[in-house]
Amino acid sequence: MKFLIQATVFNKELFGKAVFVEGHDVDGDKWDELYLVNMVEAERLVLVDISGRQRSLHIENFEGNDGMKLTVLTKGDKN
Template sequence: MDTFVESKVFNPKLLGKAIRIKGFDVDGHHWDRLFLVKDINGNYISLVNDQGEKIKKVHMENFEFADEALKITVLEEKE
């Protein structure tokens, strides 16, 4: 038995960042929205929409399953 295992998790530096998510999730739903990263818990990320209303919890598999999978772009403030 291995003592250590390697696992993928969301980068904790995403917490509090504004992001754009675009692509298709594992259920075939199309996404193209802005979100704020509210929480990161291992391979789940919790998002608040751009109106600050709804919280969505998204699993990492939605970003890895195919070429059309969801893609994250971190939005940076321009000076």
């Protein structure tokens, strides 16, 4: 039995950042919007959109070549 495992988790420094999320989640829903990261858990992000609605994303949505894309925006970025 292995006593060490390697896990992929979200970086806690994403908290409070503006992010652009695009692609399709595992349920087939399309994402193509700007969000504010409201909460960062190990395998889940809670995002708030411009209307104040919260949405949750699990890390499995970003795995593989067909996964969603998340871009952290910085001052001066224009979409």
